[in-house]
Amino acid sequence: MNRATHEHDIPHAHAGHGHAAHDALNSPVHGERATRQRAAIREVMVKEARPMSPPEILDAAKKLVPRLGIATVYRNLKAMVEVGELSPVQLPGNRLFYELAHKADHHHHHFRCEDCERVFDIDGCDETFSALLPAGFTLHSHDLTLYGSCAECATKALARQAKALAKQAKAAKPQSPAA
Amino acid sequence: MNRATHEHDIPHAHAGHGHAAHDALNSPVHGERATRQRAAIREVMVKEARPMSPPEILDAAKKLVPRLGIATVYRNLKAMVEVGELSPVQLPGNRLFYELAHKADHHHHHFRCEDCERVFDIDGCDETFSALLPAGFTLHSHDLTLYGSCAECATKALARQAKALAKQAKAAKPQSPAA
DNA sequence: TTGATTGCAAATCGTTTGCACGAGA
DNA sequence: TCTCGTGCAAACGATTTGCAATCAA
Numbered sequence: 001m002n003r004a005t006h007e008h009d010i011p012h013a014h015a016g017h018g019h020a021a022h023d024a025l026n027s028p029v030h031g032e033r034a035t036r037q038r039a040a041i042r043e044v045m046v047k048e049a050r051p052m053s054p055p056e057i058l059d060a061a062k063k064l065v066p067r068l069g070i071a072t073v074y075r076n077l078k079a080m081v082e083v084g085e086l087s088p089v090q091l092p093g094n095r096l097f098y099e100l101a102h103k104a105d106h107h108h109h110h111f112r113c114e115d116c117e118r119v120f121d122i123d124g125c126d127e128t129f130s131a132l133l134p135a136g137f138t139l140h141s142h143d144l145t146l147y148g149s150c151a152e153c154a155t156k157a158l159a160r161q162a163k164a165l166a167k168q169a170k171a172a173k174p175q176s177p178a179a
Numbered sequence: 180m181n182r183a184t185h186e187h188d189i190p191h192a193h194a195g196h197g198h199a200a201h202d203a204l205n206s207p208v209h210g211e212r213a214t215r216q217r218a219a220i221r222e223v224m225v226k227e228a229r230p231m232s233p234p235e236i237l238d239a240a241k242k243l244v245p246r247l248g249i250a251t252v253y254r255n256l257k258a259m260v261e262v263g264e265l266s267p268v269q270l271p272g273n274r275l276f277y278e279l280a281h282k283a284d285h286h287h288h289h290f291r292c293e294d295c296e297r298v299f300d301i302d303g304c305d306e307t308f309s310a311l312l313p314a315g316f317t318l319h320s321h322d323l324t325l326y327g328s329c330a331e332c333a334t335k336a337l338a339r340q341a342k343a344l345a346k347q348a349k350a351a352k353p354q355s356p357a358a
Numbered sequence: 359t360t361g362a363t364t365g366c367a368a369a370t371c372g373t374t375t376g377c378a379c380g381a382g383a
Numbered sequence: 384t385c386t387c388g389t390g391c392a393a394a395c396g397a398t399t400t401g402c403a404a405t406c407a408a
Contacts, residue, residue, distance in 0.1 A: 114319060
């Protein structure tokens with residue numbers, strides 16, 4: 001989960017959601033099947049290794065299973081979350097993203113590239129924000145989302161800038177046609 | 180926006196804040212009308228003074244304008260955002276919330292009560308998270324959302340606990356009927 | 359008056375679900 | 384074989400939009 005579920009908490013013994021009870025509940029009692037579709041989804045998630053949206057996953061997985069439908073993607077994502085293989089990633093304002101569960105096992109957050117819209121994991125963040133709370137409030141967890149440019153897009157942006165500057169300089173030269 | 184574009188906190192002084200919604204910035208170029216519906220929405224937002232969802236706003240504003248429809252709420256919220264009177268608040272999850280724009284003028288974040296689902300503003304947060312970024316990434320802004328119990332719900336929860344304990348204790352007494 | 363605004367319903371958009379068919383075990 | 388899973392389409396919930404009636408300026 002992106003939601004950091006461990007922080008300041010009242011002495012209130014309460015389990016919450018967590019996948020603590022999964023072992024007993026979700027043992028392969030249901031006889032889960034290994035389908036091409038699910039394998040394709042898994043492959044995509046492993047290869048990309050970053051939080052992805054259902055449509056993103058569909059597009060990528062369609063290259064492996066052309067007739068794959070969006071409904072199947074949603075059903076599998078949900079099932080894989082229940083089994084503990086994936087974790088839902090809730091970003092401000094956007095549709096749900098999903099990432100490999102082991103990534104969610106340790107406290108981390110997300111970075112969203114404002115250019116390519118992709119989401120990346122960010123490790124760290126040992127902050128405790130309980131100091132910010134008004135009196136009487138109790139803190140259970142937090143979500144932190146960073147926005148900016150990923151390395152790739154930042155590089156491209158720089159290249160564009162450089163190009164623009166070059167063109168500008170060129171245009172400024174006396175021999176060139178005046179703008 | 181809740182998105183902390185923590186570049187510069189523009190002092191942005193508001194003179195008499197009676198209802199001077201349209202100062203110089205929002206010159207009524209479009210000839211906006213003052214409708215009962217919009218007034219009701221504004222009144223609700225001012226009174227509650229916290230980020231609210233469109234349905235929340237509808238419910239509250241219906242007490243002022245009974246025949247108010249959800250579409251009108253959405254249209255007005257959007258218009259009020261464009262005019263700069265309100266700011267959209269994107270919380271991890273999905274539904275957009277709205278809050279008075281002046282609240283968004285300074286860097287702040289949000290707290291969501293996991294019990295009553297209400298959202299509150301949280302001031303502060305002078306952190307800079309750029310240290311968390313991978314090489315090549317650049318940070319523009321961040322969103323921080325805290326989760327827990329608001330003062331009201333925390334109190335209620337304690338009351339419930341106390342009550343449960345009392346009942347338990349009572350049930351344990353020999354004279355009481357066994358549960 | 360007159361055109362912006364409303365209310366209602368139909369239309370979207372993302373996501374879920376019903377159902378008959380296809381495919382793992 | 385015998386279910387479970389898939390694909391497709393209809394259903395859904397949140398938000399938007401078309402349109403005739405309404406109302407503020």
